Amino acid sequence: MRTSDARTAYAMFLPAVLIEMILVVAPLCIGFWYSLHNVRFFQIKGFVGWDNYLTILTSSAVLNSLVVTAIFSFAALFFTFAVGFGLALWLKQDCATNTALRAIVLIPYMIAMLVGSMLLKWIYARESGISPLIFGAFGMGEVSILADPNLAMGGLVFNAMWRDAAFAMIMLLAGLKSVPNQIFDAARVDGASKLYIFRRIVLPLLRIPILITVIRLFIHFVNTLTFPLILTGGGPANSTETLVLHMFRLGFQDHVLGPANALAVIIFLANMALVAVLLLLFRKAQKI
Amino acid sequence: MKRFDKFILGAVVAAIGFAGSAAYAQKTVTMWTFLDPAKAGGRDEALAKIIAAFKAKNPNIDIKVEPQVWTTLAEKFVLGHGAGNAPDIGWVNAENLGLVLNSDASADLGPLMTNAWDAARRNDMVSPQALEAVTVKGKVKALPIMAITWVMMYRKDLFDKAGFTAADISTWEGVTKVAKVLTKDNDGDGKIDVYGLGFGLAQERFSATPALFASIQDNGGLFKAGCTPLLDTKATANAIAMQAAWITDSKVTPREALAMTSDDAIEQFTAGKYAMQIIANSRFERIQKEAVGWQGAQLAVAPIPSTVKGKVGPHLMTGWFAAVSESSKNKQDAAKFVDFMTNSESAGLWSVLGGQVPMMKSVAARPEMQKPETANLKQVADLMKASGSYLPGACNWARTLADFNLATQKVVLNKADITAATKEMQKATADRQDVKP
Numbered sequence: 001m002r003t004s005d006a007r008t009a010y011a012m013f014l015p016a017v018l019i020e021m022i023l024v025v026a027p028l029c030i031g032f033w034y035s036l037h038n039v040r041f042f043q044i045k046g047f048v049g050w051d052n053y054l055t056i057l058t059s060s061a062v063l064n065s066l067v068v069t070a071i072f073s074f075a076a077l078f079f080t081f082a083v084g085f086g087l088a089l090w091l092k093q094d095c096a097t098n099t100a101l102r103a104i105v106l107i108p109y110m111i112a113m114l115v116g117s118m119l120l121k122w123i124y125a126r127e128s129g130i131s132p133l134i135f136g137a138f139g140m141g142e143v144s145i146l147a148d149p150n151l152a153m154g155g156l157v158f159n160a161m162w163r164d165a166a167f168a169m170i171m172l173l174a175g176l177k178s179v180p181n182q183i184f185d186a187a188r189v190d191g192a193s194k195l196y197i198f199r200r201i202v203l204p205l206l207r208i209p210i211l212i213t214v215i216r217l218f219i220h221f222v223n224t225l226t227f228p229l230i231l232t233g234g235g236p237a238n239s240t241e242t243l244v245l246h247m248f249r250l251g252f253q254d255h256v257l258g259p260a261n262a263l264a265v266i267i268f269l270a271n272m273a274l275v276a277v278l279l280l281l282f283r284k285a286q287k288i
Numbered sequence: 289m290k291r292f293d294k295f296i297l298g299a300v301v302a303a304i305g306f307a308g309s310a311a312y313a314q315k316t317v318t319m320w321t322f323l324d325p326a327k328a329g330g331r332d333e334a335l336a337k338i339i340a341a342f343k344a345k346n347p348n349i350d351i352k353v354e355p356q357v358w359t360t361l362a363e364k365f366v367l368g369h370g371a372g373n374a375p376d377i378g379w380v381n382a383e384n385l386g387l388v389l390n391s392d393a394s395a396d397l398g399p400l401m402t403n404a405w406d407a408a409r410r411n412d413m414v415s416p417q418a419l420e421a422v423t424v425k426g427k428v429k430a431l432p433i434m435a436i437t438w439v440m441m442y443r444k445d446l447f448d449k450a451g452f453t454a455a456d457i458s459t460w461e462g463v464t465k466v467a468k469v470l471t472k473d474n475d476g477d478g479k480i481d482v483y484g485l486g487f488g489l490a491q492e493r494f495s496a497t498p499a500l501f502a503s504i505q506d507n508g509g510l511f512k513a514g515c516t517p518l519l520d521t522k523a524t525a526n527a528i529a530m531q532a533a534w535i536t537d538s539k540v541t542p543r544e545a546l547a548m549t550s551d552d553a554i555e556q557f558t559a560g561k562y563a564m565q566i567i568a569n570s571r572f573e574r575i576q577k578e579a580v581g582w583q584g585a586q587l588a589v590a591p592i593p594s595t596v597k598g599k600v601g602p603h604l605m606t607g608w609f610a611a612v613s614e615s616s617k618n619k620q621d622a623a624k625f626v627d628f629m630t631n632s633e634s635a636g637l638w639s640v641l642g643g644q645v646p647m648m649k650s651v652a653a654r655p656e657m658q659k660p661e662t663a664n665l666k667q668v669a670d671l672m673k674a675s676g677s678y679l680p681g682a683c684n685w686a687r688t689l690a691d692f693n694l695a696t697q698k699v700v701l702n703k704a705d706i707t708a709a710t711k712e713m714q715k716a717t718a719d720r721q722d723v724k725p
């Protein structure tokens with residue numbers, strides 16, 4: 001590359017890098033610095049080294065949140081991906097009905113997360129929601145979804161699936177659309193069954209969109225705050241308090257910014273690891 | 289006179305005139321509050337009148353109100369101080385006093401105003417202990433503007449029908465007995481239509497629940513010296529057990545309470561689902577107006593029940609305070625306005641126009657406060673006078689209310705025994721104070 005071309009290239013991306021440095025890197029560094037100090041009520045009380053990290057890593061509340069996050073993320077990922085993939089396969093053909101159905105499926109995704117979670121909270125409420133009508137038919141009218149730890153987690157997973165299945169559908173539909181129809185036609189002519197076509201043609205050719213969708217969804221579910229904050233409040237009895245909700249409470253409600261930032265750094269590193277896994281799998285998928 | 293002498297004389301006169309006008313230059317004091325004096329009615333209008341009255345007496349001081357979202361007022365005030373753009377005056381709610389008092393964001397109001405108060409002013413306060421709550425190492429860091437307390441609100445119609453009076457719920461034991469009788473399936477469909485006692489146990493948008501008051505009464509407070517929590521005690525364990533038993537044993541409170549916020553529970557009470565509930569007195573008028581399926585006029589107030597017969601339960605005071613920013617360039621003028629905003633003249637406006645509980649005895653004694661429509665306010669003021677107490681402002685206690693909820697949830701769901709639950713409460717609250725449990 002000529003020097004003048006290089007200079008032009010630098011000039012083009014440097015503003016974006018600068019913005020990234022100011023809005024992302026600088027706060028990260030400040031957060032890391034806070035995590036090494038005792039910060040109470042927005043006042044820096046003294047340097048404590050790795051004490052905040054030790055507090056976080058040995059905290060039973062954080063361990064509980066880690067388990068909750070793992071259960072929620074994996075369960076939400078499974079159901080969201082399964083439903084999204086099912087919708088993509090079902091609505092693959094272009095026709096008026098499918099176009100309308102795709103639009104309907106997209107509605108929960110278009111609604112703000114906070115509004116969606118509040119709507120579901122009202123629906124789940126035993127005193128004023130419709131869940132007694134639904135569960136009443138099965139003799140479970142007295143069941144309180146949000147007051148039961150297992151059902152509350154189920155409700156949270158449903159919230160995630162209800163909203164984000166549309167995202168999965170869009171990503172996988174795009175992948176499906178990129179597969180030439182001639183391949184499916186040839187397979188059908190050769191007598192391949194639908195299951196065979198799905199296993200031997202669709203899945204291999206959709207490897208990259210599937211990887212992107214799975215990792216993107218997983219990172220989203222690990223980091224989401226809105227669902228547990230609004231729908232369940234982390235309850236009952238911390239059964240739905242995720243890591244991010246715990247971090248939010250430490251920092252913004254308890255005002256203990258040292259441990260909150262330590263937890264934020266740990267979550268950031270976990271996210272970096274997830275992205276590294278994505279890149280590794282992406283490279284492997286490209287080589288195959 | 290020579291021309292030069294005339295010039296000198298003119299310059300001197302001009303300088304004197306300029307200095308004089310500088311002394312009377314217009315000053316602006318900015319104030320962050322959740323109220324908007326541009327709005328009509330209630331507290332907003334009361335604030336507008338207070339500002340107008342202050343301006344009439346202090347024509348060279350403008351008060352510029354910048355309305356803020358109430359939930360972030362304290363954080364913004366402290367962070368604004370750090371960033372150098374804090375207002376001259378900031379409103380802080382009692383739950384967040386710890387944040388302000390533990391930072392260096394608020395100025396000492398002692399030399400600015402309270403040191404000059406005479407005995408009459410101090411004696412006129414309904415709750416003089418409010419000043420102790422906001423005094424840290426001899427410095428008065430804020431002043432109370434309006435006070436709120438929790439009371440037991442109950443349905444007089446249901447009580448009358450069952451032959452009960454407020455005296456029957458003067459103890460927690462009495463509350464349980466009355467609640468059992470009032471928990472009813474009115475239409476015989478097998479579902480409870482009215483529960484005897486309501487409260488919300490969620491960990492977001494939470495409020496004070498019965499266990500908090502019982503614990504405070506028997507422990508003699510929520511903290512001991514140095515903000516050390518008093519939660520890992522038999523008294524707190526008994527309080528949590530009492531609260532959990534209402535759901536699991538006597539079933540006078542629905543299991544759904546585990547997931548209800550304080551607002552959800554109040555909505556249910558307004559909709560006629562509960563016979564009684566501990567609610568902040570500030571909600572009284574609204575519940576009366578919005579009552580569904582029952583007459584709002586049947587809403588009555590009783591004191592917080594006691595753990596001991598013959599005594600009144602503690603009336604925990606909360607509400608709004610005004611702090612002057614330490615970095616304010618108009619401290620004197622800001623303090624002057626805060627002083628005015630909290631004197632008896634303004635207290636009268638807050639109560640009569642704003643519908644707030646009288647903060648001054650002289651206001652409580654006014655003819656306007658003896659009318660039936662203000663009877664509720666006077667009753668609450670009397671309760672505050674009798675057994676009102678503020679939690680130490682320097683202690684970070686807001687989320688301790690959620691700790692009580694969490695402990696109750698864990699006991700109800702068998703996730704922890706009571707001893708473990710109270711130990712966890714002690715540690716959680718202590719961690720927020722940077723005090724070792």
